[in-house]
Amino acid sequence: MLGEESNLLLVIEGPDKAGKSTQARMLNDALTRVGYRSAVMSFPDYSTPIGKEIEAFLRGERDYPLQVKHMLLSANRWEKKDEVERLLASKDVVILNRYYQSNIVYGIANGLDMQWLEMLDRCLPREDLVIVLHITAEIALERARLLNSMHRDVFESVELLKRVSLLYLELAERYGWVVVDGSRSKEEVHRDVLSIVLKHLKTA
Secondary structure (H helix, E strand, O other), X not given: OOOHHHOEEEEEEOOOOOOHHHHHHHHHHHHHHXXXXXXXXXXXXXXXXXXXXXXXXXXXXXXXXHHHHHHHHHHHHHHOHHHHHHHHHHOOEEEEEOOXXXXXXXXXXXXXXXXXXXXXXXXXXXOOEEEEXXXXXXXXXXXXXXXXXXXXXXXXXXHHHHHHHHHHHHHHHHHOOEXXXXXXXXXXXXXXXXXXXXXXXHHO
C-alpha cells in the first residue's frame, strides 16, 4: 500500500508482562485486514545461537558479567539486521516486539552507562515510531503470577521493575516515544495502538 520510502519501522516497548507480544500480533492482524503489508519480529530471538545463550542466562543457567549480557542482547539484534532490512524493503509496516530501547532501559536500570549501551546498537536500522506500553511493577508481577511462569528472569525483581517502569516514562519524554496505558484490557490497549499507528501512516 505504501511506497518504499514510506515504510514504517515500529517498535513496541515496555516492561515485562506489559502485553507487547499480544499487541504486536493484534496490530499486525488489524493492519493486514485494512490492506497494509505487515510483519512482526520479536527480540530476543531465541532460535539463533546467540539467542539460545540469552535464554540460558535469563533462566539463570549461565553466569555472565552484566556487560556481556547486554552485548549478547545487542548481538542478537545484529544477527537479525539483514532480515529486518529485507522486511522493510517488502512490507509497509515492520513491527518489532522490543528493540534496542529495551537494552538501554534495562541496562541503565542495572547501573550501566547509557552512552555505552547506545553505542552497541548505533548502526542498526532506525525506528520511525516507538510505542511504550506502560504498566507498574506491581501489575507486571501480578500478571506473571497469574500466568504461572515456570521461571523468573534474572532481570525480574520488584525494585528492578520499578526502575524500568520509571525509566521508560523518562526516556519516552526525552525521545518522543508514545506512551499507552498498558494496564487496561488488551482490546482497549489495541484500539489506542492501532489509532496511533494509522494516524502516523496517514501523515508519513
